[in-house]
Amino acid sequence: MSEPLSPAEHLQAASEAVRQHNHAAMAGGYDSTPVVSRAAVVLVELCARLQQATEHMDRRVHRDLAAGLLAPDDGTVPEEHAHGAGVALLDARGALSDLLGDLQVASGHLWRLGMVYEPEEGDA
Numbered sequence: 239m240s241e242p243l244s245p246a247e248h249l250q251a252a253s254e255a256v257r258q259h260n261h262a263a264m265a266g267g268y269d270s271t272p273v274v275s276r277a278a279v280v281l282v283e284l285c286a287r288l289q290q291a292t293e294h295m296d297r298r299v300h301r302d303l304a305a306g307l308l309a310p311d312d313g314t315v316p317e318e319h320a321h322g323a324g325v326a327l328l329d330a331r332g333a334l335s336d337l338l339g340d341l342q343v344a345s346g347h348l349w350r351l352g353m354v355y356e357p358e359e360g361d362a
Contacts, residue, residue, distance in 0.1 A: 249291060252284060275348040282345055285338040289331055296327045 243251065259277070293323050299320050308316035 241312045245291065245294065252287075256284070271348070271351065275345070275351075276338050278341060278345045278348055282338065285334055285341060289334045289338065292327045292334070296324055299323050 263277075299308075303316055303320040308317055308320060311320050
């Protein structure tokens, strides 16, 4: 039995899957609207997971800051970088929220076209 992946390894694997998908799509991988629908559903899920990941990252940085575990290599106080990271992650969550909403609208239109892909239990 293999060891479970860390959150960073999960994100790296998801990034690689997206990269491979993009290469396949550019090579004509979208051969039908149901395939597009399936990709939209996956992007909705990925976007939601990215939002969760940024929340976990932000909490971890603030936990490490409070525990005195952060030591920037540029000589600045840890609060400066922790605050900068927190603001950037908050901005990212806002952008992801907008993207998620747009992808959900697209998925809804695909549903109306009768082309939605619903994963089977074994697909997850």
